[in-house]
Amino acid sequence: MKYILMTLILALCSLAGRSYADGCGVKVTYPGQGAGKVIFDGAVHLSKGIPCDRCHEGQGFNFALFEKKRGSTIMSMKKMENGRSCGYCHDGKKSFSVADMTACSRCHQK
Numbered sequence: 001m002k003y004i005l006m007t008l009i010l011a012l013c014s015l016a017g018r019s020y021a022d023g024c025g026v027k028v029t030y031p032g033q034g035a036g037k038v039i040f041d042g043a044v045h046l047s048k049g050i051p052c053d054r055c056h057e058g059q060g061f062n063f064a065l066f067e068k069k070r071g072s073t074i075m076s077m078k079k080m081e082n083g084r085s086c087g088y089c090h091d092g093k094k095s096f097s098v099a100d101m102t103a104c105s106r107c108h109q110k
Contacts, residue, residue, distance in 0.1 A: 025042040026042050026043075027040065035110075037108070038107045039107075040107075065084075065085055065088050066085060086098055
């Protein structure tokens with residue numbers, strides 16, 4: 001199973017014009033304040049057909065949701081609830097909502 005997942009990640013990265021070495025499909029950890037740290041798993045998004053450049057270069061939108069440089073995008077629940085960053089897709093229509101209090105543990109880990 002692990003081999004299949006890695007093969008899928010590499011294939012999706014190459015379709016997105018990225019190599020795995022460039023960071024495609026990596027895990028990124030955010031502090032998450034008092035709710036617990038947040039671990040963004042790029043491999044999960046890739047496995048759902050969402051390549052890195054869709055959010056980082058605005059390929060799927062009119063603008064980039066996230067800067068490429070680590071730490072340059074300021075995250076907050078309020079911004080997400082207003083459709084910024086993760087909240088652009090995690091709106092309860094495209095994917096689970098960042099405002100859904102029953103879904104907190106899908107991102108936040110204590």
